[in-house]
Amino acid sequence: MARWAVAGLGLAALAYGLAAGLPAYWVFLAMSAVISGVLLQSLGVVAGQAGMVSLCQMAFAAIGAWTTAQLNVWDVPGGLYVWLPLAGLAAVPFGLLIGLPALRLRGVHLAIITLGFAATVDVVMAANSFPGVSQGVVVGRPAGLTSDRQFFLLCCGVFALVAVALSLVRRTRLGASWRALKESERATAAAGTSVPGAKLSAFAVSAFIAGVSGALLAGQLAMVVSRNFDPGQSLVAYAMAVMAGAHHAEGALIGGALGVLVSELLRRLGVPQQWANVVFAVGAVQAMTQGSGMSDGLRTALRPAVRKALRARRALASSAVAAPPPGPEPAAPEITPDGPSPREPRAALRIERVSVRYGQVVAVDEVGLTVLAGDVHGLVGPNGAGKSSLVDAISGFVPAGGGVVEVGGVVVADGRGGTSVHRRARAGLRRTFQQDRVPVGLSVREYLRFAARRALGDDELAEGLAGLVAVAPGDPIAALDVGTRRLLEVAGTLLARPAIAVLDEPAAGLGHAESERLGAWLRRVPARYGAAVLLIEHDLDLVRAACTGVTVLDFGRVVAEGPPAEVFAEPRVLRAYLGEEPAA
Numbered sequence: 001m002a003r004w005a006v007a008g009l010g011l012a013a014l015a016y017g018l019a020a021g022l023p024a025y026w027v028f029l030a031m032s033a034v035i036s037g038v039l040l041q042s043l044g045v046v047a048g049q050a051g052m053v054s055l056c057q058m059a060f061a062a063i064g065a066w067t068t069a070q071l072n073v074w075d076v077p078g079g080l081y082v083w084l085p086l087a088g089l090a091a092v093p094f095g096l097l098i099g100l101p102a103l104r105l106r107g108v109h110l111a112i113i114t115l116g117f118a119a120t121v122d123v124v125m126a127a128n129s130f131p132g133v134s135q136g137v138v139v140g141r142p143a144g145l146t147s148d149r150q151f152f153l154l155c156c157g158v159f160a161l162v163a164v165a166l167s168l169v170r171r172t173r174l175g176a177s178w179r180a181l182k183e184s185e186r187a188t189a190a191a192g193t194s195v196p197g198a199k200l201s202a203f204a205v206s207a208f209i210a211g212v213s214g215a216l217l218a219g220q221l222a223m224v225v226s227r228n229f230d231p232g233q234s235l236v237a238y239a240m241a242v243m244a245g246a247h248h249a250e251g252a253l254i255g256g257a258l259g260v261l262v263s264e265l266l267r268r269l270g271v272p273q274q275w276a277n278v279v280f281a282v283g284a285v286q287a288m289t290q291g292s293g294m295s296d297g298l299r300t301a302l303r304p305a306v307r308k309a310l311r312a313r314r315a316l317a318s319s320a321v322a323a324p325p326p327g328p329e330p331a332a333p334e335i336t337p338d339g340p341s342p343r344e345p346r347a348a349l350r351i352e353r354v355s356v357r358y359g360q361v362v363a364v365d366e367v368g369l370t371v372l373a374g375d376v377h378g379l380v381g382p383n384g385a386g387k388s389s390l391v392d393a394i395s396g397f398v399p400a401g402g403g404v405v406e407v408g409g410v411v412v413a414d415g416r417g418g419t420s421v422h423r424r425a426r427a428g429l430r431r432t433f434q435q436d437r438v439p440v441g442l443s444v445r446e447y448l449r450f451a452a453r454r455a456l457g458d459d460e461l462a463e464g465l466a467g468l469v470a471v472a473p474g475d476p477i478a479a480l481d482v483g484t485r486r487l488l489e490v491a492g493t494l495l496a497r498p499a500i501a502v503l504d505e506p507a508a509g510l511g512h513a514e515s516e517r518l519g520a521w522l523r524r525v526p527a528r529y530g531a532a533v534l535l536i537e538h539d540l541d542l543v544r545a546a547c548t549g550v551t552v553l554d555f556g557r558v559v560a561e562g563p564p565a566e567v568f569a570e571p572r573v574l575r576a577y578l579g580e581e582p583a584a
């Protein structure tokens, strides 16, 4: 906290020094850089954090500027202090409107939609001049901030406010959901987060900030016209945001400053300023190729100190993370008030007649399966047997073909259809993925809280990691290898305390010893977390070590079911699954 206060005071002193010491022309340019930085922060949310393409930020800014000009004409009390947030709010419905196609579209399709919106706003604004322009009414600045030097300080204050607000949001579930979205929509939904909600909120917040930047621009220029919000500038802003890494505040500021400095340099060299756009486009391509912008590079350069801290933490974590101590099994937490009892074993997961078809391919054919509360159940089968398709049907990524899926006694899919992925997750069905889908933009602590969908104290975090994965809560996920991330995903899934955790090949990439340790750890899961487990694995030793029962799939059908020792001795399993003949 003290560090932040010192940094804040330092930056405030710098802004004040610039306002007092720079020549008037440079103060105007510095103001443009900071306003542009606010706009880039808006892109940092929607593009940098949530990973969506938005080529219409200048249109949101234009709506903010137009609103400000209108409030100015109406002489609404409060001046810019009130008009700024109102300008941001005016842009929000348009942000939500643009977010709607984003629910279905991605990449180039979303780019076209957002650019189309920018062009539409431009046409409308050009046809209807900004309020006050024809009468020559200039946008008033607040009393005491009328000079450029003073207004520059207001712009710096707004930039800082947005930066602080966004850094606070980063720590919330909402902020984590944006960064998770960037990594994988499937994993975001599977963690119980509404993907449409995350997308719409990112667009709404982004539009708000862009609207505020438009209001600041109106205050800077005193009179704005549609030319100030050329749709082409939205493209340039996107390139600048990618190049500078506007998902961090310092990246947005660097981008804003570079935008001004490069244009000014070209002007002084007598080169058309449009060449600046080429510079930013090349910078953006470079950043996309590297997978990181300038702010990320800056943070990496400053990382020796971070790395040292990380090493110290990891040493601490590995001494804490060991095989679980021998002793009595912890008591199983109650799942519900009328939870499982030895006399009445309750199904954590029950499926009936679930089928999955891809065109003519029948990947899963009328499969039924029950996993009782307190069980660790294996699902095995050769490649292409239909395991992943079945897991997708259970978790809601593909239709269950008229079958029934029941989680902890609650029907989440029946003959008429099923609930969405994130609702199933909230109903107690959590899953992991074969491919690495853990969001690299989060720290271990942020990810586990996001996955668990609740506040977790450091003790509970350490407990959730103990015996499974040697990482510390503060470690950035980007620094972890894929095998570790996979185990982290298991920890997050279980910390959510689901009724059933479906673990899709958690041991892939692990060595024999690690796999053995995972088997022992998984056996204790029902007692530790009150969750039953459906374990999809190719490693039969792990299945033997962890599971009380196993189901074998082949060609989309159940070919055997029962305790592992019996099932793996069945001739048809040996034939179908192992390609082996039973010993005579």
Ligand SMILES: Nc1ncnc2c1ncn2[C@@H]1O[C@H](COP(=O)(O)OP(=O)(O)OP(=O)(O)O)[C@@H](O)[C@H]1O
Pocket (backbone or CB within 6 Å): 358, 361, 362, 363, 381, 382, 383, 384, 385, 386, 387, 388, 389, 390
């Ligand atoms: N999207 C798809 N479109 C068409 N066919 C598919 C699709 N996904 C899977 N299949 C087919 O469905 C069948 C079952 O595949 P699935 O991936 O579910 O098997 P699996 O048991 O999970 O295999 P693996 O162990 O290799 O992951 C296979 O024949 C596969 O080729």
